[in-house]
Amino acid sequence: MAVMPYLEDLTIRLASGVAALPEASRQRHAQFLLAAQREDGGFAGREGGSDLYYTGFALRGLSILGELYGEPAERAAAYLQGRMHEQETIIDFLSLIYGGALLEMSAGLDIYASTAAPDWRRSVADALERLRCDDGGYAKGPEGRASSTYHSFLVLLCLQLLEMPLPDEAGLIRFIRSQQRDDGGFLEIRAGKRAGTNPTAAAIGVLRILDALDDDTREATIDFLAEMQNDDGGLRANTRIPFSDVLSTFTGLLTLSDLDGLDEIDIVAARRYVERMECEQGGFYGVELDDQTDVEYTFYGLGALALLTATE
Incomplete structure (x- = not known):
């Protein structure tokens, strides 16, 4: 796998680009994100209370803006700590784990220090592994039988952030490659009829992390996305x-x-x-x-x- 976790590298790249935006624009968007924080420290979507999914995006936004520190960060850390022992979807697992990584990177806060059991990372990795299908990919949930390109990408990202190994790299690479269509794009699930921009991005993310991207795939994918x-x-x-x-x-x-x-x-x-x-x-x-x-x-x-x- 890549030396620096994919999402941490992405955060640094985006922060560098955002820093070149006008100060007034950056402050306006930072205030918008901070206004979405609720009393429990989490962040909400368009309506309702705190949600792990939206909390993850708010923390990502604040981090690349250079505004993830102080009281808002401390409150967000408390919110994430309160969710560590609940049953979450894979998307929420990623929001939790990545949110923790961002808080440590940006604000020096360790959400695992006082609340995580010693084997928490291993338990999460084991739960993710139960989503693996025979074709080498990962399903959306424990009852799923069809591997998902996007959720396979999410599992890989989670394992990177947890510093846990991927049990079968070759199997995941085979699955991802099998999802590519003649037009150069990738399917979300094998039964899908059309390749999509977002599963294609996820597929390329997997191949890049696992150092399995070849020139033919690169060129075909560029052509697809340009279209x-x-x-x-x-x-x-x-x-x-x-x-x-x-x-x-x-x-x-x-x-x-x-x-x-x-x-x-x-x-x-x-x-x-x-x-x-x-x-x-x-x-x-x-x-x-x-x-x-x-x-x-x-x-x-x-x-x-x-x-x-x-x-x-």
């Missing part, structure tokens, strides 16, 4: 969806950047699209017709601008 750019400059999730979204734009840009393929799309148009998704009061919308911002899309918007700024 996902719409006239509005953003990237769409797949060929059946006519509109762009900030999530697909971020994951597509990140993957093209990793593959040295950003010059295959219209960078200027992509930046215009992301900037249109930016709310003057702070935060980002998810799609053109959206009327509400949230912390998840704010991270994706900031991340996309960071990647685009790095090309200037």
Whole structure:
């Protein structure tokens, strides 16, 4: 596996790009994210109370903005500590573990010091391994029978952050390679009909982490992602969806950047699209017709601008 965990490396890359954005813009988005923090220290989505998923994105956003410290960070650490012994989905596991890593990186807070059992990391790794299917990939849940490209990526990210080994690297590589279609994109599940931007990003993430990316895959993937750019400059999730979204734009840009393929799309148009998704009061919308911002899309918007700024 890579020397530095993938997500920690990504955080540093994005923070470098975000630092080049105007100070007023950075402060506006930081205040938006901080306003989403609830009394228990967690962060909410568009409505309701604290949620691990949205807490993870808020912490990612604050971290790349250089604003994850002090009382907000301490309150977030307490929230994560309170969730460590609950049964969580794989997505929430990642939010918890990555949130802990960000708090340690940015604020020097160790959420495991006083609450985690000595074998907590091993227990989590064992739980993740129970999601492995015969084809080498990982399912979305314990009852799942179909491997998911995205959830296989999440398992790998979790294991990296936990500093636990991946039991069968060759099996996971075989599964990921089997998901690639003739158009160069990757499927989310084998029964899927169309490759998508986001599973393609996840697949390339796995192959890069495991040092299993070859030139043919790289070139085919660049061609696929270039075709996902719409006239509005953003990237769409797949060929059946006519509109762009900030999530697909971020994951597509990140993957093209990793593959040295950003010059295959219209960078200027992509930046215009992301900037249109930016709310003057702070935060980002998810799609053109959206009327509400949230912390998840704010991270994706900031991340996309960071990647685009790095090309200037």
